[in-house]
Structure formats: C-alpha cells, structure tokens
Amino acid sequence: DAKTTQPNSMESNEEEPVHLPCNHSTISGTDYIHWYRQLPSQGPEYVIHGLTSNVNNRMASLAIAEDRKSSTLILHRATLRDAAVYYCILANFGNEKLTFGTGTRLTIIP
Amino acid sequence: DSGVTQTPKHLITATGQRVTLRCSPRSGDLSVYWYQQSLDQGLQFLIQYYNGEERAKGNILERFSAQQFPDLHSELNLSSLELGDSALYFCASSEGTVRNGYTFGSGTRLTVV
Numbered sequence: 452d453a454k455t456t457q458p459n460s461m462e463s464n465e466e467e468p469v470h471l472p473c474n475h476s477t478i479s480g481t482d483y484i485h486w487y488r489q490l491p492s493q494g495p496e497y498v499i500h501g502l503t504s505n506v507n508n509r510m511a512s513l514a515i516a517e518d519r520k521s522s523t524l525i526l527h528r529a530t531l532r533d534a535a536v537y538y539c540i541l542a543n544f545g546n547e548k549l550t551f552g553t554g555t556r557l558t559i560i561p
Numbered sequence: 562d563s564g565v566t567q568t569p570k571h572l573i574t575a576t577g578q579r580v581t582l583r584c585s586p587r588s589g590d591l592s593v594y595w596y597q598q599s600l601d602q603g604l605q606f607l608i609q610y611y612n613g614e615e616r617a618k619g620n621i622l623e624r625f626s627a628q629q630f631p632d633l634h635s636e637l638n639l640s641s642l643e644l645g646d647s648a649l650y651f652c653a654s655s656e657g658t659v660r661n662g663y664t665f666g667s668g669t670r671l672t673v674v
Contacts, residue, residue, distance in 0.1 A: 483659040483660065485659070485662065485663075487663075487665075489604075492649075493667060493668075494563070494565075494651050494653075494665035494666055494667050494668050495604065495651070495653075495665045496563075496665065497662035497663060497664060497665075499662075500659075500661075500662055542659040543659060544658065544659060546617070547592065547609065547616075547617070547655065547657065547658065547659050548594060548606050548609050548617050548619065549594070549606070549653070549663060550606060551596075551603050551604035551605075551606075552603070553603055554603075
C-alpha cells in the first residue's frame with residue numbers, strides 16, 4: 452500500500468482556516484486521495500477525495516499538488532465540531548480497502 | 562444517520578464465547594469492509610466483501626470469519642473470544658470503487674470480560 456505522512460497533531464483557532472498537509476511521495480497514477488475524520492467514539496466520516504484536480508464540497512476543499520506527491524485538506528472556517536483525527540489515505544482500483552495511518556489530531560482553540 | 566447500520570451498538574460477553582456483529586450497507590453499495598479499532602491501536606482493516614464474494618483480507622484472525630449475504634448485509638463472527646478482542650468494530654460500505662467516498666457505521670463496541 453502506498454504510504455502517506457501526516458503531522459501527528461495541529462492546533463487552530465476557532466473561525467480561522469485550517470490547512471492539514473499530507474505527503475504521499477510514492478503515489479501511483481491511479482491512486483485516489485481520500486480524507487476521512489474521526490470524532491471520539493464515532494465511526495470515521497468521509498470528508499473529501501480527489502484524483503488530480505482540486506476538489507470542493509460543503510465540508511472542505513482538497514488541494515492536490517501538481518506532481519500529486521502531496522495534498523492539503525482545507526477547512527475554511529474551523530468550528531469546535533471540527534476537532535477530530537483527520538486521515539489522509541490512498542486508494543486504488545483493485546485495492547479498494549482503506550489503510551488508515553495515525554492521522555492528524557486537530558485541536559480547535561475557542 | 563450515515564446509512565450504514567451496525568447492530569448491536571454494545572456487546573459484553575465472556576472469554577471463550579462467540580458473537581456475531583451485523584452490518585447493513587448503505588442502499589446501493591455493493592462492498593462491505595470490516596475494521597477493528599482497539600484502544601492502543603488505530604483502525605485495522607479486517608476483510609472486504611463485494612457483492613457476496615470475499616475481495617480482500619487484512620489482519621483477520623483465524624477465530625474471526627465474515628460473510629456477505631444475497632441482500633448485501635454482512636456479518637462478522639468472532640469466536641473463542643479473548644480479552645484482547647475487546648475493541649470497536651466498524652463496518653463501512655462503498656459502491657465498490659475508489660471513485661466515491663466510503664460510508665462508515667457507528668460501530669459495535671465489544672467488551673470481553
């Protein structure tokens with residue numbers, strides 16, 4: 452499985468944008484970049500995913516580097532409810548299982 | 562409600578016993594994935610089924626087995642339970658490709674005493 456690297460933890464102030472980085476230098480051309488988050492004692496929640504182009508949805512934006520070796524999850528205006536562990540995962544056709552790493556624990560400061 | 566239903570939410574059982582966890586995938590999804598999350602470990606992939614057939618296997622113990630039925634619901638069977646099997650067990654479903662996001666259930670918390 453292609454590996455991703457994320458910072459163990461990050462802090463952000465409430466109502467400010469948050470940029471969560473992910474490195475995936477060994478990404479293959481057919482790997483999709485998926486982001487999930489997990490709140491305490493809850494199941495992971497889908498946030499966003501993409502292949503090559505930047506993506507936006509109601510929850511977040513995903514910025515993918517031109518060489519695809521890194522990506523950034525952007526929360527435009529953090530709220531206390533965004534405090535969670537965020538996972539960046541690569542998934543491929545024929546290997547659709549999601550392999551979770553340790554993720555980034557995001558703390559939101561009121 | 563994510564659309565993926567897991568039952569029961571909580572389960573307390575004794576060592577050596579056998580339990581069955583159930584998962585109903587989101588409507589239209591053909592793939593089901595099972596994950597285990599212990600306190601001291603992250604989310605560990607156990608097994609994937611696609612339209613009734615096993616598609617991928619992770620670090621699933623021989624004491625554990627799973628199946629997916631014709632109506633696409635899935636069951637995870639855990640037998641000869643040990644204290645170390647105490648964990649949260651999550652089920653996820655997807656259409657079966659990586660082109661779309663996966664949906665997770667709220668999990669079953671298993672406590673082995």
